[in-house]
Amino acid sequence: xxxxxxxxxxxxxxxxxxxxxxxxxxxxxxxxxxxxxxxxxxxxxxxxxxxxxxxxxxxxxxxxxxxxxxxxxxxxxxxxxxxxxxxxxxxxxxxxxxxxxxxxxxxxxxxxxxxxxxxxxxxxxxxxxxxxxxxxxxxxxxxxxxxxxxxxxxxxxxxxxxxxxxxxxxxxxxxxxxxxxxxxxxxxxxxxxxxxxxxxxxxxxxxxxxxxxxxxxxxxxxxxxxxxxxxxxxxxxxxxxxxxxxxxxxxxxxxxxxxxxxxxxxxxxxxxxxxxxxxxxxxxxxxxxxxxxxxxxxxxxxxxxxxxxxxxxxxxxxxxxxxxxxxxxxxxxxxxxxxxxxxxxxxxxxxxxxxxxxxxxxxxxxxxxxxxxxxxxxxxxxxxxxxxxxxxxxxxxxxxxxxxxxxxxxxxxxxxxxxxxxxxxxx
Amino acid sequence: xxxxxxxxxxxxxxxxxxxxxxxxxxxxxxxxxxxxxxxxxxxxxxxxxxxxxxxxxxxxxxxxxxxxxxxxxxxxxxxxxxxxxxxxxxxxxxxxxxxxxxxxxxxxxxxxxxxxxxxxxxxxxxxxxxxxxxxxxxxxxxxxxxxxxxxxxxxxxxxxxxxxxxxxxxxxxxxxxxxxxxxxxxxxxxxxxxxxxxxxxxxxxxxxxxxxxxxxxxxxxxxxxxxxxxxxxxxxxxxxxxxxxxxxxxxxxxxxxxxxxxxxxxxxx
Numbered sequence: 001x002x003x004x005x006x007x008x009x010x011x012x013x014x015x016x017x018x019x020x021x022x023x024x025x026x027x028x029x030x031x032x033x034x035x036x037x038x039x040x041x042x043x044x045x046x047x048x049x050x051x052x053x054x055x056x057x058x059x060x061x062x063x064x065x066x067x068x069x070x071x072x073x074x075x076x077x078x079x080x081x082x083x084x085x086x087x088x089x090x091x092x093x094x095x096x097x098x099x100x101x102x103x104x105x106x107x108x109x110x111x112x113x114x115x116x117x118x119x120x121x122x123x124x125x126x127x128x129x130x131x132x133x134x135x136x137x138x139x140x141x142x143x144x145x146x147x148x149x150x151x152x153x154x155x156x157x158x159x160x161x162x163x164x165x166x167x168x169x170x171x172x173x174x175x176x177x178x179x180x181x182x183x184x185x186x187x188x189x190x191x192x193x194x195x196x197x198x199x200x201x202x203x204x205x206x207x208x209x210x211x212x213x214x215x216x217x218x219x220x221x222x223x224x225x226x227x228x229x230x231x232x233x234x235x236x237x238x239x240x241x242x243x244x245x246x247x248x249x250x251x252x253x254x255x256x257x258x259x260x261x262x263x264x265x266x267x268x269x270x271x272x273x274x275x276x277x278x279x280x281x282x283x284x285x286x287x288x289x290x291x292x293x294x295x296x297x298x299x300x301x302x303x304x305x306x307x308x309x310x311x312x313x314x315x316x317x318x319x320x321x322x323x324x325x326x327x328x329x330x331x332x333x334x335x336x337x338x339x340x341x342x343x344x345x346x347x348x349x350x351x352x353x354x355x356x357x358x359x360x361x362x363x364x365x366x367x368x369x370x371x372x373x374x375x376x377x378x379x380x381x382x383x384x385x386x387x388x389x390x391x392x393x394x395x396x397x398x399x400x401x402x403x404x405x406x407x408x409x410x411x412x413x414x415x416x417x418x419x420x421x422x423x424x425x426x427x
Numbered sequence: 428x429x430x431x432x433x434x435x436x437x438x439x440x441x442x443x444x445x446x447x448x449x450x451x452x453x454x455x456x457x458x459x460x461x462x463x464x465x466x467x468x469x470x471x472x473x474x475x476x477x478x479x480x481x482x483x484x485x486x487x488x489x490x491x492x493x494x495x496x497x498x499x500x501x502x503x504x505x506x507x508x509x510x511x512x513x514x515x516x517x518x519x520x521x522x523x524x525x526x527x528x529x530x531x532x533x534x535x536x537x538x539x540x541x542x543x544x545x546x547x548x549x550x551x552x553x554x555x556x557x558x559x560x561x562x563x564x565x566x567x568x569x570x571x572x573x574x575x576x577x578x579x580x581x582x583x584x585x586x587x588x589x590x591x592x593x594x595x596x597x598x599x600x601x602x603x604x605x606x607x608x609x610x611x612x613x614x615x616x617x618x619x620x621x622x623x624x625x626x627x628x629x630x631x632x633x634x635x636x637x638x639x640x641x642x643x644x645x646x647x648x649x650x651x652x653x654x655x656x657x658x659x660x661x662x663x664x665x666x667x668x669x670x671x672x673x674x675x676x677x678x679x680x681x682x683x684x685x686x687x688x689x690x691x692x693x694x695x696x
Contacts, residue, residue, distance in 0.1 A: 029638070034651055039485075041651060061638065061639075063638040063639075064647075064651070065634070066634050066647070066650050067650070067653055070631070070634055070650070073544075073631065073635065074634060074635045077544055077545050077548050077635050078548065078635070080545045080548070080549070081545060081548035081549045081551075081552045082549070082552060083548075083552050083557060261465065261466070261661075265466065
C-alpha cells in the first residue's frame with residue numbers, strides 16, 4: 001500500500017509538471033459520468049491524452065462528474081453559474097430538459113463539410129432517435145446500451161430444455177420459466193425462471209415489453225405520452241402476471257443492482273439487463289451463459305439507453321469547433337472499439353464493427369453482436385420535456401401495479417392524467 | 428425501577444443496537460471476504476485484504492484523504508471562530524436590529540442548502556474560487572445552527588461571572604476567552620462532532636464545485652463505485668466505504684466517553 005501512496009505522489013508530481021507546460025491555444029472542459037465498472041474513467045482519460053498528444057494546440061480537461069444524475073446536476077449548475085463546460089456526456093433522455101433550459105447547441109451549426117455531414121449520418125438510426133428533434137442534432141451517441149436477455153445454459157440443460165434455445169416469445173418465456181423455477185421440499189423457490197429488475201428506473205426494461213406489444217410510450221416531440229394505451233396496460237399486466245399468475249419471477253420490486261449477482265448464484269435462470277453488463281457477466285458467471293434479444297410478442301423490441309455527447313452554449317466558436325473535432329475523433333472506429341471492449345457499451349456506428357479489432361473481438365465473443373443486431377428493432381428511450389418528473393410519475397405507476405396496490409389500468413390512467421397536466425404547456 | 432422494567436429496557440437496547448450495527452457488520456463481512464461470500468455466511472470463509480487493495484487503487488485516495496482532512500479542519504476552525512464571536516454578540520450585547528439580525532440567522536436553519544447550490548456556485552464563480560478547497564468550505568463557515576447553539580449556551584452563563592471578570596479589569600474578548608468559551612466546552616465538542624461528520628460525508632456540493640484530483644474529497648472517490656449499469660460489487664464498495672469512514676469510526680471509538688459525556692452535560696443544561 002505504501003508503494004501505491006508513493007506512486008500516487010509521483011503521479012501528482014507528474015501532473016504538476018504537465019500543468020506547468022506552456023498554455024495551449026484552446027482549453028476545453030469535458031464532463032463525463034461513470035456508470036459501469038472496469039476502469040471506465042481511466043479509459044476516458046487515456047483516450048483524451050491520446051487526442052491531446054496528436055493535437056498539441058488543444059488542451060482537454062476531462063472531469064469525472066459522478067453518476068448520470070450527478071453529472072446533469074453539475075453541468076446545469078455550472079452552466080447557470082456562467083461556467084459551462086464546452087462538452088459533456090449526459091443521458092440521451094435529458095435532451096429535452098437541456099434544450100428547455102437553453103443550455104445546449106445543435107451540432108448542425110458546426111457541420112460544414114460534406115465529410116462532416118456523412119459523419120453525422122453514420123450512426124445507427126435507433127441511437128439517433130434520442131439525439132435529434134425538430135430536424136436538428138443535439139446529441140452524439142457515445143456510451144449507449146440496450147437491454148438483452150442473458151440465460152444460464154447449465155440451468156436450461158438441467159431442466160431438460162435445449163441449452164442453445166432461449167425463449168423467442170412472451171409465451172415461451174413463461175413456459176420455460178415454469179420449467180426452470182425450482183422449489184425445495186418446503187415449497188420455497190430456490191431458482192426463479194426469469195428476473196426482470198424493477199427497482200429505481202423500472203420504465204426502461206418495461207419499455208422493452210411495451211415496444212414488443214407494438215406501442216410507443218411518448219411521441220418524438222417529447223410532449224405527449226401514451227401511458228394509458230390498452231397495449232401499454234396489457235404489457236404491464238404481463239409483467240405483473242410473471243410473479244402472480246405464472247409464479248416464474250420473484251414477487252414485488254426486484255432489485256436492479258443485485259440482479260447480476262442473483263444470476264451468477266443461480267437464483268434466476270434468465271435475466272433482463274443492459275449490455276453494459278456483458279463484460280461483468282463474462283468475467284463472473286461460473287457457468288456457460290448465452291445472450292439473446294429480448295423475446296417478442298407482436299414484434300421484437302427494446303429501448304436504447306445510455307449517454308450522448310452534448311455541446312454547451314457559452315464558449316467561443318473556436319472552442320466549440322475544437323470540441324466537435326474531439327467528439328468526431330473519439331467516436332471514430334478505433335477509439336470507439338477500444339471504448340466498447342472496455343465497457344460493453346454498443347459501438348454506435350457500423351464503421352466500428354468493421355475494424356479488425358472489433359471483428360477479432362466479436363469472433364472470440366459473439367455475444368457482443370446480439371445488442372448490435374437488436375438495434376434494428378430498438379426504439380428511443382422514453383424522453384419528454386420535464387423528463388425527470390414524467391419518468392418519475394410513470395415509475396410510480398409501474399411500482400404501484402407491481403406491488404399490487406393498484407390495478408395496471410388504473411395506475412396507468414392516473415399517470416397519463418398527471419403527465420398530460422405537465423406536458424400541456426409544451427404542445 | 429423494577430427488575431422487569433430493567434430487563435425490558437436492556438432487551439430493547441440490545442435489539443436496537445443489533446439492528447443499528449447490522450449494516451456495519453455486513454460491510455465488515457463483505458469487505459474482508461472474497462466476493463463469492465457476499466451472500467453466504469460461512470464461518471470458514473477465507474479472509475482477504477484484496478478488496479481494500481482494489482478499492483485503494485481505483486481512485487487517488489491518498490490525495491482525497493488529505494483534501495478531506497484539510498477541508499473539515501478548515502471548516503470547523505472557521506465555524507468555531509465565527510460562531511463564537513457572533514454568538515457572543517447576540518447573547519450579551521444590545522444593539523439596534525439585534526433581534527431582526529438574529530431571526531435572519533435562524534431563518535438560515537430553515538433553508539435547505541441544496542436549493543442554494545446554483546446561487547452559491549455563482550458567488551464562488553464570481554470570487555474566482557471554483558475548483559478550490561476553499562470553495563467547498565465557504566458556504567458552510569457561517570453556520571446559523573452554530574450561532575444559535577452557542578448563543579443559547581452563552582445565555583445560560585450567569586451574569587455575575589461576567590461582571591466579576593470585568594471588575595478584575597478584563598476586556599470583552601478576554602471575558603469571552605476566559606469565561607464563556609471554557610464553560611461551553613461540551614457544546615463545542617458536540618457541535619464539532621456533528622460538523623466534522625457532516626462535512627466528511629458531504630458529496631454533492633464538493634462534486635459540483637470541484638473538478639480536479641487536487642481538490643476533491645474522499646466521498647467523490649467513493650462514488651466511482653456506484654456503477655449502476657453493470658451491477659454493484661458489494662465487496663469492493665464496502666471495503667471502500669469502511670476505508671473512507673474508518674477515520675471517523677476510529678475517532679469516535681477513541682473519544683467515545685468524552686463525546687457521550689459532552690452530549691449528556693449539554694442535555695442537562
